[in-house]
Every structure is written in structure tokens, then in C-alpha cells.
Amino acid sequence: MTLSNSIKLYNIKRAFLQKLSSLVSERKLEYQEFAKLILLADIIPIETANEYLELKIEHLESSISKSLPDTPRLLLTGGMFDSYRLFEAVPEFNYLVADDLSFGTRNFNFTVPQSRFLEGYAKAYLERTPDPTAFDMSKRLNGIKSQIKHHRIDGVVLLGVKWCDPDTFEFVPIQNALKDLDIPYLNIETTPDLSNQQQIQTRLTAFIEMIS
Amino acid sequence: MTKNEKERVYRRLESLQSVKNQMAMYYLQSKNPYLHDEGKKIAWVTSGGPVEPLIAMDIIPLYPEQYGAIAGAAKDSTRLCQEAEAHGYSADLCAYARTSLGSIFSPEPPTPMSEIDGKGGLAKPDMLICGNNICGTVLKWYEDVSRIFNIPMFLFDTPPLTGENPPNYYIDYVISQLEDLIDFLEKQMGKKMKEDTLLETMRNSMQAVDLWTQILELGKHKPSPLNCADRFLLMAPVVAQRGAFETITVYEEVLSEVQHRVDEGLGAITVPEKYRILFDNIPIWFNLYEFFNSLSSKGVVFPVDTYTQAWSQRAQITESGDLLRDASIMYSNIYLNKTLQHKIDLISRLSVDYECDGILYHSMRSCKRYSLGQPITRREVTEKAGKPGVIIEGDMCDSRNFSEEQAWTRLEAFLELIAESK
Numbered sequence: 001m002t003l004s005n006s007i008k009l010y011n012i013k014r015a016f017l018q019k020l021s022s023l024v025s026e027r028k029l030e031y032q033e034f035a036k037l038i039l040l041a042d043i044i045p046i047e048t049a050n051e052y053l054e055l056k057i058e059h060l061e062s063s064i065s066k067s068l069p070d071t072p073r074l075l076l077t078g079g080m081f082d083s084y085r086l087f088e089a090v091p092e093f094n095y096l097v098a099d100d101l102s103f104g105t106r107n108f109n110f111t112v113p114q115s116r117f118l119e120g121y122a123k124a125y126l127e128r129t130p131d132p133t134a135f136d137m138s139k140r141l142n143g144i145k146s147q148i149k150h151h152r153i154d155g156v157v158l159l160g161v162k163w164c165d166p167d168t169f170e171f172v173p174i175q176n177a178l179k180d181l182d183i184p185y186l187n188i189e190t191t192p193d194l195s196n197q198q199q200i201q202t203r204l205t206a207f208i209e210m211i212s
Numbered sequence: 213m214t215k216n217e218k219e220r221v222y223r224r225l226e227s228l229q230s231v232k233n234q235m236a237m238y239y240l241q242s243k244n245p246y247l248h249d250e251g252k253k254i255a256w257v258t259s260g261g262p263v264e265p266l267i268a269m270d271i272i273p274l275y276p277e278q279y280g281a282i283a284g285a286a287k288d289s290t291r292l293c294q295e296a297e298a299h300g301y302s303a304d305l306c307a308y309a310r311t312s313l314g315s316i317f318s319p320e321p322p323t324p325m326s327e328i329d330g331k332g333g334l335a336k337p338d339m340l341i342c343g344n345n346i347c348g349t350v351l352k353w354y355e356d357v358s359r360i361f362n363i364p365m366f367l368f369d370t371p372p373l374t375g376e377n378p379p380n381y382y383i384d385y386v387i388s389q390l391e392d393l394i395d396f397l398e399k400q401m402g403k404k405m406k407e408d409t410l411l412e413t414m415r416n417s418m419q420a421v422d423l424w425t426q427i428l429e430l431g432k433h434k435p436s437p438l439n440c441a442d443r444f445l446l447m448a449p450v451v452a453q454r455g456a457f458e459t460i461t462v463y464e465e466v467l468s469e470v471q472h473r474v475d476e477g478l479g480a481i482t483v484p485e486k487y488r489i490l491f492d493n494i495p496i497w498f499n500l501y502e503f504f505n506s507l508s509s510k511g512v513v514f515p516v517d518t519y520t521q522a523w524s525q526r527a528q529i530t531e532s533g534d535l536l537r538d539a540s541i542m543y544s545n546i547y548l549n550k551t552l553q554h555k556i557d558l559i560s561r562l563s564v565d566y567e568c569d570g571i572l573y574h575s576m577r578s579c580k581r582y583s584l585g586q587p588i589t590r591r592e593v594t595e596k597a598g599k600p601g602v603i604i605e606g607d608m609c610d611s612r613n614f615s616e617e618q619a620w621t622r623l624e625a626f627l628e629l630i631a632e633s634k
Binding site for chain 1: 299300301302304305306309348349351352353355356359367369580
């Protein structure tokens, strides 16, 4: 496969994921399933992933909407968290209509230009919403604010992985920004083995009740 | 072994007072109310950040990490960590960062020199210089400080070094970082950097680093003239005042006294030296004297450690005018900016050169960069250099992460193992 063709295929994948993300926001797709699709598309061959994502979009657009939770609308923000088992085990995560995770929206909300190859590639990665490890989080903060407005967010869940310094450091400025916007938020920390899953569910339920 | 050993078994280093005096003057100058009128400014700097351009531009560099050590030794750091946590910071974050942030929020932070300065905490910074050659956490920490004080921050970016000799493209990139730093400093100070002044500051810095290296190398003698606690206290000027002429004077005095100990056969501890151990990582500041003194009473001495070695690199300053190239190599070639293999090789070499019987690895819950890979390092060093090792868990500033009883149990077993193998 040529580099040009590879860039094209991954741009298609990112576009499909963006579309699926909008279906999550429209409540036509559960976040739990969306998280699994993102991970699946990362581990199977790109051509197969694109075929599958396209079929999924067609199916969702042609089918009658499921009865997904109507309110409140939550945004999930965090770093390198990819354990979909948490979303599977805690049904309250289906109140999510958008995310700001390293392996989530931040990983597909950009396009690589096909004309300038490596320069275009580098520029696309430098200009996309940065992960917590990068310098200057103002672009990430602006991205969160924009998502709150675009997806009509009622509350934000900050999900940190314990012992990840860059991840949890950014929580404080995010919390301050949310206070300024008068958006309620819930700060939760977990471990890679999800040892506090039950506690997360209890706190998330209480948070949803509080903002409902 | 009794952990609360009261009898002092270490030899007091007289020149330590000169170090303390120099640091007192340094901190006093940073609190000078007329500092700005005199054309000076304050910068908070990470421990691996380039300090010489700052000193050459009349900027007083202050080190929040050093402040963490001071607050820790004063047994006040845990309170400051809790203060930071009350402001939303995770209890698992770097304890130096939490101590520093806690001091900003606390109405009563400890002061570096309480006997001469009633005001708490470090002097408020005018700018921040953050070097990521020691870890990535400092980047997020300094970004927060920048927001809190609403002051500019410069990121001095040094990508991780995978080999011993950085390739030219790497050096060129770091040189560009130094050039950007000088531009930043000139903008902040409203004046141009004088190359002669920078060169002189670099020369002073390298002379201080040379003296520091000579002091450390005297630890190879038996009995060792210095113990860990000595070095951890003596290191303050080479961290914070590299480039200042006073550091040379003070280190010449220290070197003379340590050399005298070697000549007279005087060890750092006053009991016979039974075990020579290499210490890896930052010390447990809030338990510094108790920890090392209790071990000293059993004849344990630490002739070398990896932490104070970090300030013994030197660049070859030449008259060729390639100052920035030498500086870029020096600031990239940092222990924590290199591979795990480098760490294994260094500990193996030091443990042999200093004739150590084993290695004590301090695994710090809150400093991931320094502690990551210690079980692998222990295994590899034992295989490579034949030196056994023990890992104890603790922290540099957060006493809640240190179980003294558990540490002593492991250490006693380790010393028994060494005694049996002798």
C-alpha cells in the first residue's frame, strides 16, 4: 500500500467515526457501542474496518431510533483511557453524547492532507486537539467549550487514570473552566484494572440524579 | 536495629555551614523588595533547566523542587501536599509539584530561610523556565503555575536521548531551543544577552560542576568521607547557583575538608564501615536524618548515589564560539532523559567503582519517571555487576506514602543477606 493510499483510507475511517460520533450525539447510537467500534476499527485491517463502519452507519440511519436516555446529556473528558469494559459495566455511561478522550474524539476529529505527505501529516497531528502530554492546553480547553455548546451538554465527567500525571494535572484547569461556564462536573479516578467500578457507578448515578 | 536511634554517629562537616550561608544569601536576595528597581527578576526553574543564561541576564533562578526538599526536611511538605489536594490536585501527582502548589495556596507556607526571612514560600516568580529533560510532569505543573500567577512560561524541549551521542539533527534542534530561550529572556528583561557574560557564567558553572565531581569522587575512598545526607545537603549550590562565582569558593572549601578527611582516614560515620551501599533516587526528605543516621549506627555508609551524580555532567567549553552546541549536549545528556539501559550501565559502573556491597532502590510512589523500571534495573545490575539490591517504597515529600516499619524490615533482611555473602 502506498503512503498516499494509506492516508486516504485512514481519512475515510476518521470521517466514518466522526459520522458515528454525530449519531451518538443524536442518540441513535449508545456510547458504549461507539467506544467498542472505535477500538475495533483500530485493531482490524483498515479496509475491513471502513467497510464495517460504513455498513454500521447505513444500518443506523435506516433503522428506527432506539429508546436511548433523553436527558441529561453528558460529555466525557480524559486522557489515555480505552477500557470499554467500564462503559459496558456501568449503563449510566450511555448518557454520554460526546467524548474528549485520546483514543476517542481527539483521535479522529482531524484530516490529513493527501497532497503534502509528511509535512501535511506532521501539521495535522500538531494542529489537532492535543493530548494532556502536550504543551499548552488552551486548544483542548477551547475544544471542550466548543463541544459543550455544540452537543448541548448538561454535565461533564472527568475520567482520570490513577498515576497519570499529565492526565490528572489538566483536571484542575478544566474544572475551573467548567465552573466559569456554570457546567456541573464529576471528577472520577480509576485504575487500569477498574478496581473501583462499583464506586464509579454509584457516583455517576448520583451525579445524573443531581443534574436531571 | 532501632529506627529511632538517637546517638549521632556521623561526622559533622564544618564547610556545610558555608553552603548554608551561601544559600541563605541567595534566598535573601530573592526576597529583596527593591529587586525589580535594580533591574533583576525572578524565574522559577526546573532542576534540569538551563540556568546559566538566566544568571547572565540578572535573573535569580529559584527551584520549586529544591523548595520541596526544604519543606520536606522541615516536615511540612505533607501538609502542603494536602493543601494542593484541597484545590483539586490528585494525591497521586508528583509530591514536589503538590508541595509547591500547596505553598502557593497556603496562608502559612514554610520559608526557605526562616531565621532571616519572615515571609513564607519562594519569592513570587516573574517568569517560568521549564526543562522537560527530567520528566514530563514538570510541563503540566509549570503550565498551572503560569495560569495561577498569570506569568509567561518558556518550555525548553529536549527530546529523550536514545544513545550516548546525540545525532546532529538532535543537537541542532536543542540549539534552536537555547536560541529561543535567549530571545525569550531578552524580551522579558528588555535587554540583549552579552555573549561574554554568558561565556563567563558557563565557565563558572563548569568549574563548580568540576569541583562537585571531584567531591563526589572522593567517596571512592575507604572509609567514605561523605554519606548520603552530606551530599544531599551539599548539592544545593550546584543545583541552584551554577554559574555564580560564590559556588566555586564554597565548593573549594568543601573539597578541601573532604580531601582532609581522606588524607586522615576519617570516614563520614564514626563507627567502622561495614556495608557500602549505593542509593538510587531522591531521598526521603522528611525522614532524611532519621533514615541515614539509623543505618549509620549499623555501619552502613552510602559512598555514592544516582541523584547527586546528576549534576556532575560537564560540557567542554572551548574558545571556538560553539557555546550553544556544548550547552545543548550537556542539557540533553541528563540521567532521566536517557534510556533504562543507560541507568543500568551507570548504576553497575558506580557500584563497582565505589566498591559497593549492594544497592538500595528507593521506589517513589509520586515520582514515576525516576522509579519506573527499578525491578528490571535491580535484576540487570545484579547480573551485570554482581551487586544485590533491595527496593523500599517511600516518597520524597509525602509522608503518607512511606511505611517506616516495612522499609526497615526489608533493609534488615537485605543487610543480613550481604553479611552472609561476605
